[in-house]
Amino acid sequence: MRADASMLGAAISLRGVSKRFGAVLAVDDVDLDIRRGEVFGLIGHNGAGKSTLFRMMLGLLPPSAGTLHVAGVPVSGGDARAVRRAIGYLPENVALWDNLTGLETLHFFARLKAVPAGECAPALAKVGLEAAARRPVREYSKGMRQRLGFAQALLGRPQVLFLDEPTTGLDPQAIRAFWDTLSTLRDQGVTMVLSSHILAELQHRVDRLAVLVAGRLQALGSVEQLREERGLPLTVSLRLAEGDVRAAEQALTAADACGAVAVERTAEGLRVRCPHSTKVAVLQALAPLGSRLLDVQIAEPSLEDLFFGSPERWTR
Numbered sequence: 001m002r003a004d005a006s007m008l009g010a011a012i013s014l015r016g017v018s019k020r021f022g023a024v025l026a027v028d029d030v031d032l033d034i035r036r037g038e039v040f041g042l043i044g045h046n047g048a049g050k051s052t053l054f055r056m057m058l059g060l061l062p063p064s065a066g067t068l069h070v071a072g073v074p075v076s077g078g079d080a081r082a083v084r085r086a087i088g089y090l091p092e093n094v095a096l097w098d099n100l101t102g103l104e105t106l107h108f109f110a111r112l113k114a115v116p117a118g119e120c121a122p123a124l125a126k127v128g129l130e131a132a133a134r135r136p137v138r139e140y141s142k143g144m145r146q147r148l149g150f151a152q153a154l155l156g157r158p159q160v161l162f163l164d165e166p167t168t169g170l171d172p173q174a175i176r177a178f179w180d181t182l183s184t185l186r187d188q189g190v191t192m193v194l195s196s197h198i199l200a201e202l203q204h205r206v207d208r209l210a211v212l213v214a215g216r217l218q219a220l221g222s223v224e225q226l227r228e229e230r231g232l233p234l235t236v237s238l239r240l241a242e243g244d245v246r247a248a249e250q251a252l253t254a255a256d257a258c259g260a261v262a263v264e265r266t267a268e269g270l271r272v273r274c275p276h277s278t279k280v281a282v283l284q285a286l287a288p289l290g291s292r293l294l295d296v297q298i299a300e301p302s303l304e305d306l307f308f309g310s311p312e313r314w315t316r
Helices: 052-058 080-084 102-113 116-124 142-154 172-187 199-203 223-230 242-254 276-292 303-308
Strands: 012-021 024-034 039-043 063-071 088-089 160-164 191-195 208-213 216-221 234-240 262-266 269-274 293-299
Touching: 012 052, 024 052, 024 063, 024 216, 039 052, 039 172, 039 199, 052 063, 052 160, 052 191, 080 262, 102 116, 102 142, 116 142, 142 160, 142 172, 172 191, 199 303, 208 223, 216 223, 223 303, 234 242, 234 276, 242 262, 242 276, 269 276, 276 293
Parallel strands: 039 191, 039 208, 088 160, 160 191
Antiparallel strands: 012 024, 012 063, 208 216, 234 269, 234 293, 262 269
């Protein structure tokens, strides 16, 4: 029996969740709601508690304190087994049996999930392994093993997908296919929780993300919200003829409203760092240069900038 997420609020809900391993507090009093149909990112340094939090949400580890619900059902309650069948999980390190073929591997997982065997071949096709379905897994490359792990996570048409470092070992074409599949699943209302150290991959693909530091939830929101909260400057790169650089510097200096954080010369012209709120004022100050301004490029702070910039702000 599958829990009906459409009748419930958050797909995943955590209240006061903590986990201790002896004297080590791996997860510390986390409150979190992940919405139905949301693509949610979980980031943090090694040892931040991401994997422990994943395992608790999957019901593989009991919390030391607090409660966890998936689709409105406690992950450790009497209905937990039915809820787990509505969950797909791709671990960071996929453990597979080398002597089984790809199709036999999926048949094994299908029996565990009480999923019809007829879903196995289409799952392999979805990840581009249909041609290798009857080859033993020992002949699979690392990327093929990762895709096979993704195929098993998709068995049973899960309502919630947990994906830990999902693109490990994938080539660029497979990475693109992976994100295309996730886009389709998102349109179908599947909730996805992703953990990845490749922050550039997450930046444009998650609705919201959480930053874990030493087991505590330090930040939560969309990339845009975190940019605003942290107040990191954006960068305006100007390409100018050598004789026009001084005029551009004077125009920026004269416009006090610009609030430019820094103006520096580059090989092509100028680089201006300014608060997001003054971006338009900076461009207006440059407008009198007209065609003397050869090119303008505006770069918002990346997710890597947010995560690695001012590291003291992610500490407890």
